[in-house]
Amino acid sequence: MSPEEQIIKIIKGEQRFIVTSHINPDGDSIGSILALGLALRKVGKEVTIFSFDPIPKVYNFLPRIDLITRDIPFSLPKVVIVLDCGEIDSMIPSLSKLITPSSIVINIDHHQGNSKFGDYCYLDPKAAAVGEQIYKIIGLLGIRIDKEIAPSLYVAILTDTGSFKFINTTADTFRIASSLVKSGANPALISQKVYENKPLGLVRLMGLALTTLKLNKKRELAYLTITQDMLKKSKINNPEVRVITDFIRSIQGLKVVLVFRETKGKEIKVSLRSKGEEIDVNRIASKFGGGGHQAAAGCTLKGPIEEMKMKVLEEVELQISTKLNAECGMRNAESNPHSAIRTPNSVGI
Amino acid sequence: MSPEEQIIKIIKGEQRFIVTSHINPDGDSIGSILALGLALRKVGKEVTIFSFDPIPKVYNFLPRIDLITRDIPFSLPKVVIVLDCGEIDSMIPSLSKLITPSSIVINIDHHQGNSKFGDYCYLDPKAAAVGEQIYKIIGLLGIRIDKEIAPSLYVAILTDTGSFKFINTTADTFRIASSLVKSGANPALISQKVYENKPLGLVRLMGLALTTLKLNKKRELAYLTITQDMLKKSKINNPEVRVITDFIRSIQGLKVVLVFRETKGKEIKVSLRSKGEEIDVNRIASKFGGGGHQAAAGCTLKGPIEEMKMKVLEEVELQISTKLNAECGMRNAESNPHSAIRTPNSVGI
Structure with missing residues (x-):
């Protein structure tokens, strides 16, 4: 069974989740936690979409960005999904606050040097953004990407490729971008919000x-x-x-x-x-x-x-x-x- | 018969072509004339790829850019294909130099206000770049886009969408970009050549x-x-x-x-x-x-x-x-x- 299939199995079998990412979250982190959180909620899961640090205002336009919370739930969910984080100590020093002895930690990331922490690890250094991996996961879960989810995944890919300019941009990146536009992501509007917002x-x-x-x-x-x-x-x-x-x-x-x-x-x-x-x-x-x-x-x-x-x-x-x-x-x-x-x-x- | 099918019929039936674009050519013009010229040469046609003005040095990296000439052929080809040009008088005042009374003029463009000059006109204001239209034409001609042609079409689309940021960027734009990367266009390298080259x-x-x-x-x-x-x-x-x-x-x-x-x-x-x-x-x-x-x-x-x-x-x-x-x-x-x-x-x- 591939790492992503193992993760699908865990996600299907559990009900309560925390989805989080590294401190000082960037576009890929924010887009990816929001997209995965929204997708799991669509199929009736109970999801806390958690950020250790404030979300930069530039992403305020994303649908349901209000769902991202900085409050740790009183009763911690069993499954903790950590996205876009290669190394816990430096990138997410307070992760222990979200974990109990019975937690299942899932690590989904694209950093070449990922330390492979967690109980399950889906690592793909060829993915331009974790957003690409979440696109795949959502597909494997059989959840339709709608106009609420698509902009978040688009932001993840757009920002981590520098608007399709970095060396991580592949044919797959463009294939996924095409699909996200069909599902309701507006490339010009999102680029304007993300890039035409300099103080x-x-x-x-x-x-x-x-x-x-x-x-x-x-x-x-x-x-x-x-x-x-x-x-x-x-x-x-x-x-x-x-x-x-x-x-x-x-x-x-x-x-x-x-x-x-x-x-x-x-x-x-x-x-x-x-x-x-x-x-x-x-x-x-x-x-x-x-x-x-x-x-x-x-x-x-x-x-x-x-x-x-x-x-x-x-x-x-x-x-x-x-x-x-x-x-x-x-x-x-x-x-x-x-x-x-x-x-x-x-x-x- | 659709305008593009009519154009395919003319192209298949003729042997000698001039492919050109407007004065002060931009990335879409240059990429499109070069791609169409290269494709027609691949199937044995005799093509003059013509520019009225010098090509900005930034595009020197494109395969076979040396084929673009500013010399008017002594014996003018019958078919003149004009790309990315909405209006002859202002955008291409010297077009008459390339035309004889027996010329067939083909106009392929995406400007909303195209004056529909020429004997055949394939106008698609929804195309982000003429490069998208040329991608379609080459496909209809049954010519495979190889690693020489793909970078030119990629440059056409990249520059006319401002690296996929303008409002003309569609799901189709990304679908075509994905296909061009598969055919050998290198997104990071091309972006670097085009955008990281400021004097x-x-x-x-x-x-x-x-x-x-x-x-x-x-x-x-x-x-x-x-x-x-x-x-x-x-x-x-x-x-x-x-x-x-x-x-x-x-x-x-x-x-x-x-x-x-x-x-x-x-x-x-x-x-x-x-x-x-x-x-x-x-x-x-x-x-x-x-x-x-x-x-x-x-x-x-x-x-x-x-x-x-x-x-x-x-x-x-x-x-x-x-x-x-x-x-x-x-x-x-x-x-x-x-x-x-x-x-x-x-x-x-």
Whole structure:
């Protein structure tokens, strides 16, 4: 029996569920817990759709988003379904609050390095989003995807593929998107809600930050700095730096993008991005106690900002030259496309 | 017999073709002429794939892009297939150079207001891109879409839907995208080539232009100004203003975005964008001798820049208030989603 068939059997046999995901939930997490929760409710199951953290307002348009609760039920359901979570300790440290000794924990995820926690684990690193796996599960349960469920699954896939631009986008991704549109997901409306909702302050901040844009001689490395002064001027406390890094990354010819951000506590947060499989920024971030994925990582430093910048920039230059030297020696080496461009789900990247 | 069946009959019966599109060709035009040309060559036809204007370098990665020529053949083929062109006079003024008295002109297009020129016309305003129509035509011809043809059709659809974000994106769009990926189109690679290829100067210009960003009191209208001085500083002559307008449009709550750009000839080019069906910017541009689509239009003005700005801004404010007043009177009126968000194909928008 395949992992997904085992999970179907458990779901069919039980009545009460908690469906949850990692802290600071993203579009895939939110869309997936909501879609699975709604589907199970459609066939009479009792489902708590639970989030450890608040849901970003941008997803308020999703049908029945009000069902997502942050209240732990007084009587805990037996089955705990955890979605889009590769590693419990860092991504969902309070999971124990939802579990009793008799709990059945089901782990459904697409992170390559999933720790395979739980009693049942359906892991598919080829799925662009957990939303694709939930689409399959709902199908196997014989539940029809209606106009309430379809937008949530669409959001899951849309956000985790960066609107069908990341390397995880497959023929299957498009096949499922087509089916979701037939079931009532409106691509333009959802894209508008998700992507055309930037706070004014973020756009102003981008203008200020772009004035600090610098490139190295070979134009492979670009970096800019966000100061506390800029944040004050733009009237924004907690900027979505990802919007800025993504924009800079779109400059032609770049291999690596860095954004240095001063925090109130005089730390320096560094966001690192690379294009495709070129440079492993996770390796660079790890050297400074951070981490992430090959194409997106982050770290936090303490010390004088100019000195810290120099240290990180030197390390990036070293990685670029090492990579280039290695390429000369192994022209025909194949790379695994599925390990590259992925939007990270973890925090602080 | 349907228009597409009539066209299939002509294509099957003839041997020599010119396939072309409008001036300043965009991704849909380029992808569509290349895909149809390659498909016809596969079955032994003699095809000139012709462009009136140079092909933007960003599309250089497409297989066999070298086949696109700007040389008019000495002996003109009998069949001239014109793609993605709604109106000859403005979009393809030199078409007569390709036509003889015995020519058969085939018009394949998806513009709502297509003038239905030519001897045969296959018009489908519901197609997100002409690429979708060419996908159908190639299928009807019984030609297999291979890894040379698939990327071109994918580019056509990707660019005309803004990466599956515009209101023209349908279940069919995704079905076709899925099939093209199966045939060898690589979504991440193509997106990277098309979207992650911004000239450095454009990003620098964006930083400078964003410092001039202003909003009206109700935060429905945002505008900024690009001066000749900014263009000099950014070392860019002919900026893709669309990148800047699209970014500004993503600010939450906006109804209309305007970008004013000084030209060398002391004219002021105005780019207008609206979100969805909210405000018809085509109507505003038309008042100043310009035009375009409901969600994207442009016009060119002469006069002192501050005075011209005021005139346009007043007209926009008038349209917004008129629209709001009208809405109070007709709450239940339905709008046609297919007339809204479309990236314009015409020039200067």
